[in-house]
Amino acid sequence: MGYAHPEVLVETAWVAENLKDPKIRVAEVSVDITAYDQGHVPGAIGFNWKSELADQLRRDIPSKTQFEELLSRSGIGNEHTVIFYGDNNNWFAAWAYWIFQYYGHAAAKLMNGGRKKWADEGRPLIQDVPSHPRTRYVAKDPNASVRAFREDVLATLGKPGRGLVDVRSPKEYSGELLAPETLPQEGAQRGGHVPGAANIPWGMAVREDGTFKSAEELKALYEGKGITPDREVIAYCRIGERSSHTWFVLDKLLGYPKVRNYDGSWTEWGSLVNVPIEK
């Protein structure tokens, strides 16, 4: 058994061999927004998840217009294949990948193992910032099938044909923490999880070197917790980036037909009035 869509994943060695391919753009998206400036894969563009992959007024992902402008000024054209990587095992790289799928840029891939594996292999990280000519990127209309909103989560409750997967750490799931322990404990009014959600932390999907587990191992992991391909699945975390990682696994590696990422995630659900919470 192999991955359902193996073409969405590339290894570090492949990236190293294809850095000079003019049809490819490599992009770093790290949780630590200073990481890119400290050193990045040669030729890589840096995207700032706070300022460039989010609307700066509303809480939302970039609008279609903002997305088009970001890609155009970054030198990414509709013809380019974009390879994403980042720290924290590709959390925000997966977030960027998911946004690209939302706006219909199918030619995108994740670098397996992310920034850490690249660095662990002794591959170069440089500070030169590439300069690509501006493009005129045209995005497709949003692909609503990859994104869930709070109403979609509410509609899932109590429905056996639908499933929720909470990919946060066990203590966030239990409500002991509101956020990862290294971050301020804020952003949601209440702790806990959406009723019926299975807790499968994102990290369960990767090997000790950060690369994804085999399809067999992933199948056993998710199906063992009741997250089966016959169900409509929604993944969530705290702000939607860790759940992008799990969305990638379920949608792209396992080929589940109906998987969505709830980017409102716990910071929204845990602050909503009159919705159920379990601890």
Added chain:
Amino acid sequence: MATADEIKQFVGKRVTLQLTPDAPRGPTVTGRILGVLSAADGLVVTLEPDGSPPGTRQTYHYHYIAAIRAAQDKS
């Protein structure tokens, strides 16, 4: 709960993990720690359990690890 620093000292070694009641496959597991991944939401620990076919991996978020100790040699 075992700390991340405590767990990192056992990478490559056989250990017994005492797991929290909500952890999968508890209450204890013995095997070799293949590696750990540090992330902003904590440590991810990958272990090859004793008696399992080669290449078998079990992964635990460190929130599930109540205590860790070196395992006695297999006899």
